[in-house]
Amino acid sequence: MGNGDISWSCVRCGRAFGAARPDACVVCGTEAPSILGIPILTFRPHVSIDALRTQLATVPDAAQPVNREAVKRVLDPALAQTEGLPRRPIGTSDFMATRMAGWEDRFTYLYIDWTDTEEFRADRAFVLDAVLRHCPDRSVAAVLGCGAGGLVASLATAFPASLGLDVSLPHLLLADHLLRGGALSLQLPQARWRQVSMRGPTTPPRGAGFIVADAAALPFAPGSISLVVTQYLLDIAGAPTFIAREINRVLSPGGVWLNLGLPFRRSSDPPDAGLLTCDDMPAFLDDLAFDALEIRRRRAMFHDLSALDEWLPASVHSTIFFAAKKRGDLAPDxxxxxxxxxxxxxxxxxxxxxxxxxxxxxxxxxxxxxxxxxxxxxxxxxxxxxxxxxxxxxxxxxxxxxxxxxxxxxxxxxxxxxxxxxxxxxxxxxxxxxxxxxxxxxxxxxxxxxxxxxxxxxx
CATH class of the missing domain: 3.30.390 (Enolase-like; domain 1)
Known part of the structure; x- marks a missing residue:
């Protein structure tokens, strides 16, 4: 097992930092602030901070009273920390960076991952089994599109460093609160406002943490990650090939990519080409310098809330699972x-x-x-x-x-x-x-x- 050291690089100019990540890139000046221990490693970190301020200011109008109080208890300390940071203007050109899911749109992820649901238990067992079979080097794991972070906590049992990456700072702050053993009580709009209580582990996992980052612009140095997991990400990404290229860049030689998700489309595909499924994965992976280790269609629950309300249908999807090993580096783009x-x-x-x-x-x-x-x-x-x-x-x-x-x-x-x-x-x-x-x-x-x-x- 590796030592879990993380090697960083700048998301904008590519400057390698090694293990000591600075507060700002010495080459291009891109800042890397942290809020309650969560670094913001994006092209425009000030946009994430502004979004946190804006969303907290609108919580009273956007949430049920129970949710409003729960969210504010967790996130008010984060807001207080931002008061010491300079305010930078948000222009119209920042609109892509400000696209974030609403509060209640993401509460379901927290319920699935942190209340020991059957859905999460099945996914956790499946991923850990795949790690045992396909990933001999267990140094640093990164979960892209980590959602509520349940897999991040699970992988910390097998890796010295387990990192979850997502674009939403408010959501990661809630997930980190649970990861550190905190509790939340929320009402889920998708389950007719049923109230659920969540609590993190009694002993927080060592080496686990979160990063605000874009899966298509990862903040890691080349060859520094031993496992990357994409979790229901490629189907919502506008250009999954860019994500795949980044995964190839940051994986160590022989590093492994595990994917769980729905069929997806490349941006270069003709509109009538249909979605890529398991049959298309060998060619997709080969073009990106990966060797397929395992590809299968997997029937999996997805946001199944039927345990909360018998009138809600059980949701089961056909998903793509693959395990792929990095064969070599891609030519520079x-x-x-x-x-x-x-x-x-x-x-x-x-x-x-x-x-x-x-x-x-x-x-x-x-x-x-x-x-x-x-x-x-x-x-x-x-x-x-x-x-x-x-x-x-x-x-x-x-x-x-x-x-x-x-x-x-x-x-x-x-x-x-x-x-x-x-x-x-x-x-x-x-x-x-x-x-x-x-x-x-x-x-x-x-x-x-x-x-x-x-x-x-x-x-």
Whole structure:
């Protein structure tokens, strides 16, 4: 068994830090604050902190009284810690980083993982058995899309370091409260507001912890992780290939990737190609320098709340399980290198590349009205490339309309920035724009190609 040492790197410029992770990258300046021991290792960490402040401020309007009090008891200390951090402006270009699930949307995850449900017991036993059979090197495990963190606690019994990564700081703070032996009592809207009580382990697992991070931009140095688990993640990721490339990068030679989840689609797949299933996994993994160790269709419960309410149907899905071993390193991606080079101030090649909306992946902005007791209000609905919808403020809708209209497959990123920035209500810096482009690419909204031949470039 390994020693569980973690080797870090900067998510923006790729600078390797070793075991000593700094509070800010010495090359690109990206900050890495921690809230109650949970580091925020993303392109825009201040957005996660602002989201925590905003969500806590709106809890009284968004939650049942029982949930409101439970959430505030756990998260008020986190809010107090943010008071010592500088406040940074949130611009329209940060909209992708602010997309977070609501409070009650995620309470079900906590119930499943922390009340000894049959669903979680089955998943835990299945994963630990796969670890015993396929993962001889047990140094550092990382669970991407860790949800409520139950698997993180379980893997801590087999690994000196077990890390759970998710994009929602508020949700990870609740999960960490339980991981450390705390208690929560919540009412679940999906179970007709049944109240459930949860409590973490009497002895908190050593080496287990959480990180706010994007699965498509991992904060680990190359070759530093022995096991990666993706848990119902690839089907909700806009571009799962980017996640797979990151997993390949951070896994040690011969490291293992375990996946449990639903069928999924690559961003490059034609819209009528259907979802990838078990039959497609050997080729998918081989293209990404993985050797398949085991692939199977598994019938599994998913968010089964029937134990709380007999009128709720038991939910069983056909899922993809695979275990794959890293065969070798992938060739460096020139677009990723260009993004890292821009962050490290080594050049602006990324601005001379051409962003294109992905063929067949339409993005819809629907403008209309909503009606209620307060009267009529304008409403903008965004339906993203993944098919998920969300309501957005009107100014953001106008910004997205300008941005997406400017990405025509002919203009370089520099020309798109000039077109959008000149009409933007808030200051859109070059750095903000490049981070936004990178985020949209990792979410499967667009792809970025090489530069135009010099003879075709516009003046």
């Amino acid at each position: 020139p677009v990723a290198r260009a993004f890292e080079g821009h962050a490290a101030r080594r050049g602006t090649a990324i601005l001379d590349m051409i962003p294109r909306l992905i063929a067949g992946r339409r993005i819809h902005l629907l403008e209309g009205w909503s009606f209620g007791p307060g009267g009529a209000k304008p409403r903008v609905e965004l339906i993203a490339a993944s098919g998920k919808s969300m309501s957005i403020p009107g100014p953001l809708g106008a910004f997205l309309r300008r941005l997406l209209s400017s990405i025509d497959g002919e203009r370089t990123a520099r020309e798109v920035l000039a077109a959008v920035g000149s009409a933007s209500d808030d200051a859109l810096t070059e750095d903000d724009f490049v981070v936004l482009l990178r985020t949209l690419m990792l979410r499967g909204w667009l792809e970025i190609g090489q530069t135009r031949p010099s003879a075709q470039r516009q003046p």
